[in-house]
Amino acid sequence: MLATSLTKPVWRIKTTLDVSRTSVLHHWQNALDSGNSVRSLFVDYSKAYDRVDQNILLRKMITLNVPQFAIRWLFSFLKHRIQRVKLRSFNKFSDWIEFTAGMPQGTWLGPLTFVMYIDDLNPQCVVHKFSDDTTLTEILPSEAAHSQMPQYVDNLLTWSKNNCMVINSKKTKEMIPPPLLTISNNPVQRVIFFKLLGINLCNDLRWDAHVDALCSKVASRL
16 A cells, blocks of 8 residues: 555555655655755654554544445454453463454554554644654744644644544654644653654754664674
């Protein structure tokens, strides 16, 4: 599944990972080459796949015109899944419970259904999505320009609440310029570089940090 626009998620191991990386870097580099400033927010959802509400997913699949037979087949796989906990030291088990949220880990259906789940995530700014990695981008005429990012974050929080998703404010990061953003009354840490989709990105889009990381990794294996 390839992206059709900057607001559409992409996912399929290597090919779409390269597409997503290229899309992010190309968009930012074009902005900087035009004399603009880029403000980015790297969003971390806490246990994103485990929080997928199956009833919400059903409504979204219907809205996306997914064929009825495919919906019935998927939910026959998801419904009536049960689990329990074993205490090894006592060799005892908890009661079985049925859960109505989350996607089975290690399946192809997990990422594919998550793509549908976040399809309507649109905080009114440029969004790059790759599986559960979400990046918000705002292009500013200059670093001194008034930023609308706090409003975009409010829109993101509203969507997250309506879709049973929780943002991890401690792992969510942003890159320049001010003012500082807050999520759940916690200030978002500002960084000058961030590892996104396997690439160490600097706020000036230079490759020094990425090259240094690769050299360090190679040296440790020699």
